[in-house]
């Protein structure tokens with residue numbers, strides 16, 4: 001089961017199974033206590049980060065320390081944790097260019113606390129040891145190390161590999177365009193019925 005935890009403009013998700021749950025993304029730094037309140041009695045076994053941007057990773061350290069659970073991210077996004085300026089984002093549409101112009105200064109300014117991840121995620125990695133029937137799926141493009149989580153129940157949590165601001169779209173801003181477009185195809189053909197995104201409401205995959 002996927003629960004959307006919406007805080008301001010960002011979403012994180014609690015994916016729960018029979019034997020535990022996984023927190024996917026952690027929103028901004030100030031959001032840690034709010035998220036903790038929602039998930040502290042939910043047998044969380046892992047914090048999984050879809051990518052390294054500050055609005056997804058900033059409460060990871062806070063929550064990891066309080067829940068005593070490991071943090072997982074793809075190796076390729078480790079360099080951008082706490083180093084927002086290392087993620088150079090492009091946009092091709094008018095709105096994409098606007099988002100990119102707005103987000104780059106924010107990424108550069110962001111000095112969110114660095115942490116060393118405990119687990120490096122790989123494409124196809126099985127998450128059953130954390131109590132959920134799901135696996136990791138590589139979705140590069142928005143950032144080089146972006147990943148999603150595909151559940152056996154036909155849900156996919158994709159971070160910023162797709163957006164749903166005003167309407168469902170490909171990632172409005174990205175490090176690399178071609179892989180990003182391919183990742184959207186991967187999501188669309190994954191067999192998932194619902195797509196959960198980092199910003200905006202869930203998307204029906206039809």
Ligand SMILES: [Zn+2]
Pocket residue numbers: 051053142160
């Ligand atoms: Zn992002």
